[in-house]
Amino acid sequence: MAGWSCLVTGGGGFLGQRIVHLLLEEKDLQEIRVLDKVFKPEVREEFSKLQSKIKLTMLEGDILDEQCLKGACQGASVVIHTASIIDVVNAVGRETVMKVNVKGTQLLLEACVQASVPVFIHTSSIEVAGPNSYREVIQNACEEDRLETAWSAPYPLSKKLAEKAVLEANGWALQNGGTLHTCALRPMYIYGEGSPFIFAHMNKALENNGVLTHNSKFSRVNPVYVGNVAWAHILALRALRDPRKALSVQGQFYYVADDTPPQSYDDLNYTLGKEWGFCLDSRRSLPPSLRYWLAFLLEIVSFLLSPIYNYQPPFNRHFVTLCNSVFTVSYKKAQRDLGYEPLFTWEEAKQKTKAWVGSLVKQHKEALKTKTH
Ligand SMILES: NC(=O)c1ccc[n+]([C@@H]2O[C@H](COP(=O)([O-])OP(=O)(O)OC[C@H]3O[C@@H](n4cnc5c(N)ncnc54)[C@H](O)[C@@H]3O)[C@@H](O)[C@H]2O)c1
Numbered sequence: 480m481a482g483w484s485c486l487v488t489g490g491g492g493f494l495g496q497r498i499v500h501l502l503l504e505e506k507d508l509q510e511i512r513v514l515d516k517v518f519k520p521e522v523r524e525e526f527s528k529l530q531s532k533i534k535l536t537m538l539e540g541d542i543l544d545e546q547c548l549k550g551a552c553q554g555a556s557v558v559i560h561t562a563s564i565i566d567v568v569n570a571v572g573r574e575t576v577m578k579v580n581v582k583g584t585q586l587l588l589e590a591c592v593q594a595s596v597p598v599f600i601h602t603s604s605i606e607v608a609g610p611n612s613y614r615e616v617i618q619n620a621c622e623e624d625r626l627e628t629a630w631s632a633p634y635p636l637s638k639k640l641a642e643k644a645v646l647e648a649n650g651w652a653l654q655n656g657g658t659l660h661t662c663a664l665r666p667m668y669i670y671g672e673g674s675p676f677i678f679a680h681m682n683k684a685l686e687n688n689g690v691l692t693h694n695s696k697f698s699r700v701n702p703v704y705v706g707n708v709a710w711a712h713i714l715a716l717r718a719l720r721d722p723r724k725a726l727s728v729q730g731q732f733y734y735v736a737d738d739t740p741p742q743s744y745d746d747l748n749y750t751l752g753k754e755w756g757f758c759l760d761s762r763r764s765l766p767p768s769l770r771y772w773l774a775f776l777l778e779i780v781s782f783l784l785s786p787i788y789n790y791q792p793p794f795n796r797h798f799v800t801l802c803n804s805v806f807t808v809s810y811k812k813a814q815r816d817l818g819y820e821p822l823f824t825w826e827e828a829k830q831k832t833k834a835w836v837g838s839l840v841k842q843h844k845e846a847l848k849t850k851t852h
Contacts, residue, residue: 482509485716486555486596488542488587489562491515491522493673494602494666497709498559503532505713510534514551515562516541542583545590552587552594557716560587560645561602565675566634567798569791573633580637581644588648588659595655598719600712601645603663603732606635610804613697613767618741620808622732632797642732649730660719663732664711667808670739670747671705671828672835680748681757681836685843689757694794695744695802697767702747704828707737707821714817727816734808737821739828741807751832755840767803774799 485502489495490513502511511533513526518537529535540547542562552558564571564579584601591599608626609617620626628635642663651659670677684691711733718724742750749759765773777792784790813819823831 482507483556483720484508484510484512484554485557485559486512486514486551487559487561488514488551489560489602491518491526491537492561493671493675494669494705494708495561496522496525496673497671497705498561498712499526499529499535501709501713503529508533510536512536512538512551512555514538514540514542514547542579542587545586548586548590549593552590552596555594555596557598557600557720558587558591558596559600559602559712559716560584561712563602563638563641564634567632567801568794569633571633576633577637580634581640584641585644588644588651588661591659592651592653595653595657597653597657597660598716599645599648599659599661600715600719601642601661601663602712603642603645603665604635604638605665605667605734605806605808606801607639607642607665608734608808610800610806613771613800613803616805618805618807620734620806622734622812630797630800632795635797646730646732660725660729662715662719662728662730664708664715664735664813665732665808666703666708666711666735668700668702668744669705669708670702670751671832674705674832677748677751677832677836678839681752681839682843684752684757685840689752689755690760691745691748691752691757693745693759693764694770696746696764697803698743698745698801699741699805699807700744701736701741701807702739702744703736704739704821704823704825704832706823706828706831708735710822711735711813711817711819714813714819718817724816731812731816733813733817733819734810735813735819736808736810737823737825737828739825744802750829751836754833755837767799770794770799770803771796 564576611629649661718728774796781790
């Protein structure tokens with residue numbers, strides 16, 4: 480097959496970087512374009528090193544900038560769209576999240592039509608499916624269950640609308656007479672080296688003598704390792720580029736999990752941190768029902784104050800539900816259609832992530848030492 484090129488939006492992010500690394504191994508790939516709003520200096524340096532292996536172009540720009548998207552898509556054969564704002568506590572502002580996640584996706588789809596890019600892989604999220612209630616137990620959910628979030632909170636709603644736009648765009652006519660083929664991947668909560676959530680969590684605990692906050696001990700989910708999620712993206716793009724497989728994959732969505740055992744978010748953090756002296760807060764936490772109604776009260780206060788003051792509650796009902804639900808999925812459909820098997824076992828994923836958490840602890844100790852000298 481002739482040389483091809485791939486654009487990764489959000490490619491400077493936690494997942495995007497791992498996708499870029501895996502792309503390097505793809506046959507006949509001539510160019511990787513990485514579009515991101517900002518590249519951290521360490522990411523820029525990492526990508527500069529890769530430029531000796533492949534033509535890697537870093538494009539700093541906004542997913543809402545049509546001119547930027549036009550240039551980024553020109554001549555690309557595949558788009559992997561991971562750029563998004565993840566905000567489960569409404570810290571960023573509703574309008575911004577909706578714009579970047581929904582409008583940004585629509586603009587990118589239109590840019591693909593104009594530039595005749597035939598393959599579009601979208602990183603969706605488990606949040607488009609739920610959980611809707613912490614009282615509901617959902618185990619081993621599969622795509623045929625047609626689960627759908629009922630939340631109007633900006634993150635789940637925007638991801639739901641973005642995924643819908645992507646799947647509806649499957650079959651669109653391209654400028655050159657070709658056809659656009661799309662699919663969406665719905666990863667569970669992603670962990671691994673560089674996870675912004677684990678980074679924030681561990682740093683907060685380090686400021687608190689290694690005590691990890693525990694506000695999700697009733698949850699039971701199957702988190703997925705970042706290297707496996709990146710791998711699922713590669714398999715999806717291979718499938719959509721393969722005329723024998725494309726027919727069963729186009730217009731479809733897939734849950735992406737791996738063999739990480741179902742557990743609470745608290746237990747995951749503890750497992751990753753205990754070797755480095757982290758411990759769980761031994762104080763009793765509020766039961767979910769009480770936290771839920773407290774969140775509701777705070778949301779009302781926020782609403783009442785809104786004409787005069789922008790008060791953002793520290794948690795909301797959606798967040799409480801997320802942190803206290805039993806919600807696990809099966810990855811059988813991805814196995815069947817994409818040939819997906821996790822690249823990393825739970826043991827490997829755990830060891831790699833633990834080692835990274837250890838490096839955070841080391842950095843923290845060194846920073847403390849320099850402060851005191
Ligand atoms: N982290 C998780 O647990 C998780 C779980 C399920 C799905 N996802 C999805 O995976 C994708 C990647 O998430 P991640 O965990 O790597 O997060 P991340 O924040 O590390 O990566 C997102 C990237 O998008 C970029 N971006 C944000 N706004 C932009 C804009 N206006 N223009 C251009 N780029 C912009 C950010 O700079 C960032 O590099 C997202 O679509 C997210 O919804 C993440």
